[in-house]
Structure formats: C-alpha cells, structure tokens
Amino acid sequence: MSAEVLMPARLRFGDMARVASVGVRTRRVRAALSALGIAIGVAAMVAVLGLSASSQAGLLAEIDKLGTNLLTVANGTTVLGRNQELPLAAPAMIRRVAPVTAVADTGRVDVNAYRSPLIPSIHTNALDVQAAALNLLPTVGTTVAEGRWLNAATATKPVCVLGAAAAQRLGIDLVLPGERIWIEHRWFYVVGILEPAVLVPQIDASILVGYPAAATYLSFDGHPTEIYVRSVTDQTAAVHDVLGATANPAHPDGVKVSKPSDALVARAQAKGALTGLFLGLGAVALLVGGVGVANIMVISVLERRSEIGLRRALGATKGQIRAQFLSEAVLLSVAGGATGVGLGVAATAVYASTKHWAIAVPTLAWAGGLGAALAIGAVAGLLPALRAARLSPTDALRTV
Amino acid sequence: MTPPVLELDHVTKTYPGDPPLEVLHAVNLAIEEGELVAVVGPSGSGKSTLLSIMGTLDRPTSGTVRVTGIDIAGLEDRQLSALRATRIGFVFQQFFLSEHESVLDNVAEGLLYAGVPRWERQQRAAEALDRVGLGHRTQHRPTKISGGERQRVAIARALAGRPAIVLADEPTGNLDSSSGAAIVAMLEELNDDGATIVVITHDHDVAACFPRRIEILDGSIVGER
Ligand SMILES: Nc1ncnc2c1ncn2[C@@H]1O[C@H](COP(=O)(O)OP(=O)(O)OP(=O)(O)O)[C@@H](O)[C@H]1O
Ligand SMILES: [Mg+2]
Numbered sequence: 001m002s003a004e005v006l007m008p009a010r011l012r013f014g015d016m017a018r019v020a021s022v023g024v025r026t027r028r029v030r031a032a033l034s035a036l037g038i039a040i041g042v043a044a045m046v047a048v049l050g051l052s053a054s055s056q057a058g059l060l061a062e063i064d065k066l067g068t069n070l071l072t073v074a075n076g077t078t079v080l081g082r083n084q085e086l087p088l089a090a091p092a093m094i095r096r097v098a099p100v101t102a103v104a105d106t107g108r109v110d111v112n113a114y115r116s117p118l119i120p121s122i123h124t125n126a127l128d129v130q131a132a133a134l135n136l137l138p139t140v141g142t143t144v145a146e147g148r149w150l151n152a153a154t155a156t157k158p159v160c161v162l163g164a165a166a167a168q169r170l171g172i173d174l175v176l177p178g179e180r181i182w183i184e185h186r187w188f189y190v191v192g193i194l195e196p197a198v199l200v201p202q203i204d205a206s207i208l209v210g211y212p213a214a215a216t217y218l219s220f221d222g223h224p225t226e227i228y229v230r231s232v233t234d235q236t237a238a239v240h241d242v243l244g245a246t247a248n249p250a251h252p253d254g255v256k257v258s259k260p261s262d263a264l265v266a267r268a269q270a271k272g273a274l275t276g277l278f279l280g281l282g283a284v285a286l287l288v289g290g291v292g293v294a295n296i297m298v299i300s301v302l303e304r305r306s307e308i309g310l311r312r313a314l315g316a317t318k319g320q321i322r323a324q325f326l327s328e329a330v331l332l333s334v335a336g337g338a339t340g341v342g343l344g345v346a347a348t349a350v351y352a353s354t355k356h357w358a359i360a361v362p363t364l365a366w367a368g369g370l371g372a373a374l375a376i377g378a379v380a381g382l383l384p385a386l387r388a389a390r391l392s393p394t395d396a397l398r399t400v
Numbered sequence: 401m402t403p404p405v406l407e408l409d410h411v412t413k414t415y416p417g418d419p420p421l422e423v424l425h426a427v428n429l430a431i432e433e434g435e436l437v438a439v440v441g442p443s444g445s446g447k448s449t450l451l452s453i454m455g456t457l458d459r460p461t462s463g464t465v466r467v468t469g470i471d472i473a474g475l476e477d478r479q480l481s482a483l484r485a486t487r488i489g490f491v492f493q494q495f496f497l498s499e500h501e502s503v504l505d506n507v508a509e510g511l512l513y514a515g516v517p518r519w520e521r522q523q524r525a526a527e528a529l530d531r532v533g534l535g536h537r538t539q540h541r542p543t544k545i546s547g548g549e550r551q552r553v554a555i556a557r558a559l560a561g562r563p564a565i566v567l568a569d570e571p572t573g574n575l576d577s578s579s580g581a582a583i584v585a586m587l588e589e590l591n592d593d594g595a596t597i598v599v600i601t602h603d604h605d606v607a608a609c610f611p612r613r614i615e616i617l618d619g620s621i622v623g624e625r
Contacts, residue, residue: 006470006475006479006482006483006486007479007482008478008479008481008482008485008513009482009485009513009514009515010515011512011513011515012517012518014518015512015518019512022498022500025500026498026499026500306494306496307496307498309496310492310496311513312457312481312484313455313457313484313490314484314485314490314509314510314512314513314557315481315482315483315484315485315486315513315514316481316485316512316513317477317478317481317482317513318477318478318481319478320481320513392457392458393452393457393458394452394457394458397457397492397496
C-alpha cells in the first residue's frame, strides 16, 4: 500500500446532513431558540412585504371593479393661460363616438354655498357648486348614500345633492325634510347625499344641482367643465386618443383628457414605499437573530471539543469539521428562515382575509427571506467553523 | 516481508514553551501485525503523547513514524485523516460516546469517514457489537448501559473498520477492577482473532496480562518484557 492511495472519502449528502444536524438534534431547545431570532426577523419582513402587496392587490381589485374604462375630459387652458371652455355641444359629439357607452357632464358654477346666510362669506369650505347631468352617478360609479338623486323635475328647481365630503363639511349627515343650504342669496333644498366617488374625488367636494336649475337660479352659462366618458373596455385607449378633437374640434390642445383609474393605480403602487421603515426593523431583527446563531455556534464549538477530537481520530479532515459546523449554522438559520416565511405568510393571510383582500406574498419576500437566512447562517457559522477545524486533535481530546 | 504495522524511529516530542519541554526522547518501537502490547509507565511519563504520535494525531518533533510502512512525514493533514479513517482505531479512557444516539449508531460512526455507505456501516457495526458481546443491546442509548459495556461499545467502534492497529489509552482507567479485567480479557480475545492492539496503562496489574510489555519512564523506553 502506498501513500498515493490515501485520499479522504467524500461524505455523501445524506451523511453530511446527518452530521450537520447533530447539534440541532441533541440540543433542541437551544437550537429552537436561536432559530427563533431568525424566524422573527424573516416573519416581520415577509409579513410587511406580504401585507403591502396584499393591500395593493386589494386596491387594484377595487379599482378594477370601479372600471378602468372611465375617461375624463376637462377644459384646459389656452396658450395665453386663459380657461379654454368646452363647447356646449361637446357631450353630444362625444356620445357619437362608436365605442362610447355613456357620457355625463358637470359644469362648474362660479358661486359659493353656505350652511346658512349667517355664515361669513369667506367661509366657503372649498366647496364647488356644479351643474350635473342626470346620468352622472352610474357613469362615475357612485351611488346615493342618503335620500334621492336629482330627476327631471327636481333638476329645474332650487334643489341640490351633496357629495360625500361636501356633506361632511357642511355638517349634514342625514337628509331631513326641509334641510336646505344657502347658495347665491337663495335657499336650495338638500334631497340627497352621495357615497364617495373613488374614481373622481372632485365630485365628493361638490354640491350638485340640475343644469336647468343652475341656468335659472345661478345664471350658469351651460358650458361643461368635466365630461365623464365610459367606453368599451378594450377600446378605451382608442377613445382616449380621439376625445380631445371630438370635444373641441377648434382647439383640441385646450382639452385635458385623463384616465382616473391610472392615477389610482399609480397611488396604490406608490404606497409600497411606506413599508420601508418596517422592512428596516425586520432587517434589524434578522441581524440580531444572526448574532444569536453566531453566539450559539461559538458556544457549541467550545462545548463539543471532545466530539471534534473524536471525529478527527475517526478520520475526519479539517475540511469535514469545518463543513459540519458551517452547515449546522446554515441549517439552524434556514430552519428559522423557513419558519419565519411560514409565520409571515400566515400573518398576511389572516389580515388580508379580514380585509377581504387577495393574499399576495411576492416571490421576492419569501425567496429573499430564505436567501437572507441562508447568507446570515453562513456568515454566522464561518468563524466558529474555522475555529473548530483549526483545533488540533490532541488538544481537542485532552478536554475532559 | 511485510513491514511492521507501526514503527517509531528515534522519535522525540518537544512541547513549545519557556523552557521547551522534551517529553519523548528518541523512542524506538516496532509493532508487528497480530501483536498485543502494553505500554506501561507512571503518570506524566509521556504515554498519551506517545499514543498521539503513534496514532498520527500529532507529529513528532524529530524522528520517523511509519504506519503500515508509510512514512507520515510525507503526508498532508488530509492524508493523515484518511490514514486514521482506514488503518487506525482509537479507544479512549472517557469512551467519547454520543449520548443522543443508539449504541449501533455510535459504532457505525467509526466507519463514516472511511466512506462506507450508511446501510453497510450499520451492518458492520452490528457485527462489531456481536464480537464484543453486545449484539443484544444495539438500540440502547449509551447512558442506559454500564461503564464496562460503554467501553466495549467504544472498542467495537474502533474495530468496526478492521483497522491495521487499535490504540487504546487507559481503556480500563474509568472502570472498576472486575470490569477492567473483563475488558482486558476481551482485548486478548480480539487479538486471538487477529487484531493488532496497543494498550497504554499506568496499572502494572493490567499490564501483567499482556504478552509484550514496554515500560516507559520520563519519556524514554526503559525496559521491555
Ligand atoms: N500540549 C502540551 N503542552 C505542554 N506540555 C504537555 C502537553 N501535553 C502534555 N504535556 C506534558 O508532557 C508530559 C507527558 O504527558 P502525557 O499526557 O503524555 O503523560 P501520560 O503518561 O499520559 O500521563 P497520565 O498517565 O497522567 O495520562 C507531562 O509532563 C505533561 O505535562
Ligand atoms: Mg495519559
């Protein structure tokens, strides 16, 4: 037999795993506690990312339900900075575009509304008075919360309906018979209050009256300022492109066309940024967990000197001892990480289901959580593993 | 002719320090295949140091160590590990058994680093336990058996890989005299079956049972019978 044949045998994967799990199996409570630190950190991060993704998914679903086929046409400004009014015929012209299914317009009236004549005129509450088409509510996707909406008869009378925010600012939360507000030296009777209009929040701060009433009592010139347009969903982009020219053929550039759902989607997506702080806290917890694992590994190597000595006597190489302790640290940490992912997903699921959101845990969250746990385990285990491997067999065996 | 299983040629060992301490002085020793040898000497005479060097757990400061004819001076650390995994078995005074694993798994661990697959390790461990008379206790934990039985488990672990030589450091040191005598009798039996065994002891009564005795005092071999 010659020296050349002396090559250490490689441990099989199963044997490697058994050896790596010796410390975990023999000191379960300690292993569980040190893995817990990692689990808490990962759980926090996964839950934060999962909750923010789920709430986003919830918002997007809500926006989808309101419809992504609503377009808004508004009057813009001329090159000289003056208001470019929409033509009186604009709503009718838009209605003629083929994929358009509904058109409703509102026109801003340049007057202020007050709870009573006794309120000083500077206290406008930032409320708009608007003339509204009778089909406004289904078109913008809102409904009446209290009372009634305008009809052909009440649209000609000094009668109004309050947007959700307007009602709040005026301090009216119930539609009592005889309830009225003071607009342009005249009482207007309140017949209804609207639900919030999520897609077009400008309706919320408005007091809505019929077009004929606005003309009769408020000397409104009848020019629409906003036209809400619903179209066949997959034609929305095409309709968007022609709306400017259709609404105001003479000055298409003075028309602002927008898609309110886009702004909401953008806002829902921007909300993710707020989670940064919590994510940071999760990362700190994870780091502390990593320090816990490193601490346990250092102690483990000190306590298990005789095991190290025995394994060296049985023929373990330095590399095999190093691998044993390194993989033990990784095992601890990844076990903690997997538990953390489970906890984080569970927390997300519970919260999302109470809010009726879809459960969304981004791949980045769980894969990142596991990956971070693995990396932290490797870093935490490195120094103790190197120490264990450096121990001379005789020194290790001398410990009693 | 086959070379001796173990050969020490002018081996010295000096532990660094101020002043450096030479604990072995030019030790010459050869163990032939099939021998049963006792190394006997008082505490502090350098017996454990000698065993570490014989077992390649430590390298001599000077001199030559050959295991089955291979000069270990030319081997890297990983090659020494492979040498220990396949050709040397150890038995220690403190047994060094894992309390959390069965007797069988403890013995099987002795074959792990020789690259033996798990099923074969278990099979050979069971055979080794049979040889030391513990075939009926394979599933017990080491904490549930007596000290003498524990040492037999440790001997089974050393023997499981059928090494060229078994080195035992005070195998009876933690045992009462009757358990110790039983261990010695067992070693004799295993030697009859062909195992080459070196036992280190400070106990002359124990040493008296062995066919060859090497006496060591203050790091030098002072006599042989
Ligand atoms: N790592 C070391 N560094 C310095 N001196 C050491 C070291 N190991 C052993 N010694 C010294 O070497 C001498 C021999 O020690 P060794 O352990 O070989 O003796 P021993 O014969 O096995 O004794 P015992 O019967 O008590 O086990 C002792 O004086 C001891 O103090
Ligand atoms: Mg000793």
